[in-house]
C-alpha cells in the first residue's frame with residue numbers, strides 16, 4: 001500500500017473538499033452583495049473595478065476579490081474591465097424589479113446562519129422548533145406580528161412568483177370555491193383571484209398570520225373575494241364544501257403522519273369532484289437531488305418536524321387519503337419545482 005497520497009494510483013483532487021469547507025463564503029458573498037446593493041448599482045450600467053471600489057466604499061484589493069467571487073458564483077459577469085449583472089441577478093436581485101426576492105434571501109441568510117454554525121447540535125436537539133410541540137417557525141411569526149410582517153413582506157413576492165407557473169399548467173375555469181389551506185399572506189389566492197374573477201377564496205391560517213394576510217388582501221382590494229378563516233389546521237375543524245383546495249408549501253413543515261392527517265382533512269373539506277393542488281418543492285426519488293432542495297430539506301429539519309419530500313412521497317400523502325387521477329407538473333418557480341393535482345372522485 002502506498003504511504004503517500006501522491007504515490008497512490010488514484011490521486012483525487014482535494015478541490016471539492018476545500019470548496020465545501022469554504023462554502024459559507026458563497027452565502028456570505030451573496031448577502032454582502034445584497035447589503036451593498038451591488039445588483040442595483042449594476043442594473044443600469046457596467047462598472048470598472050475602480051468605479052465599484054469607490055461606490056462600494058471598499059479598498060480596491062478587497063473589492064477585486066469580492067467582485068471576482070461574485071463572478072464565479074454566477075451573479076455578475078466581467079467583460080473586458082467592466083462588471084455587469086448576469087441575467088439571474090438582473091431578474092431576481094434588482095430591487096424594484098417584478099421578480100425581485102433578494103430581501104427574502106437576505107432575511108433567511110440572517111435567520112439561518114447562526115443555527116447552521118452549530119448544525120450538528122442544532123439537528124440533534126431539534127433546531128429552532130419548540131420541543132414536544134407540533135409547531136413551526138410560523139407560530140413564531142404568528143405571535144410576533146412585526147417579525148411576521150417583515151418575513152411575509154419578503155415571502156409574499158417570492159410565493160406570488162409561483163402563480164404564473166400554475167396558471168400556465170392548470171385551468172381553474174370550472175372551479176367556484178377555493179380553500180387556501182395554510183395560505184400565508186394570500187399571495188397565491190390573490191394572484192389566482194386576479195385571473196379568475198368568478199372564483200371565491202377562503203384562506204385558512206393561524207390567527208396571527210390571517211391578520212398579516214388581511215393587510216395584503218386589502219392592499220389588492222380583494223377582500224370581497226378572499227375571506228379569512230383563522231384557526232389551527234391540526235386542532236380545529238376545517239370549513240367544508242369546496243371544489244378546490246390549494247396546499248402550497250405546507251407539507252414540508254410536517255412529518256409524514258401529520259401530513260396524512262392534514263391531507264385527510266383536505267379530502268373531507270372537498271365536495272365529490274373536488275380537486276387538490278399541492279404545490280411545493282419535490283425531491284427526486286433518490287431523496288438527494290436536486291442539490292439546492294436537498295439543502296433546503298435541512299432548513300425544514302432545523303425549523304420544524306418537516307422535510308422536503310420526494311414526488312412519490314407527496315403523491316402517497318394524496319393517494320392514502322383517497323385522491324385519484326394524480327397528475328404531476330414540474331415547474332421552475334423560485335424555490336418551488338412541482339405541482340401535483342389529485343381528484344376526489346366520490347365521498
Ligand SMILES: C[S@@+](CC[C@H](N)C(=O)[O-])C[C@H]1O[C@@H](n2cnc3c(N)ncnc32)[C@H](O)[C@@H]1O
Pocket residue numbers: 136138139159181182183184185186187188204205206209231232233234247248249250253
Ligand atoms: C411556507 S408557508 C406557505 C404559505 C402559502 N401557502 C404560500 O404558498 O405562500 C406555510 C403556511 O402554513 C401555515 N401554518 C403552519 N402551521 C399551521 C397550523 N397549525 N394551522 C394553520 N396554518 C398553519 C403558516 O402560518 C404559513 O402561512
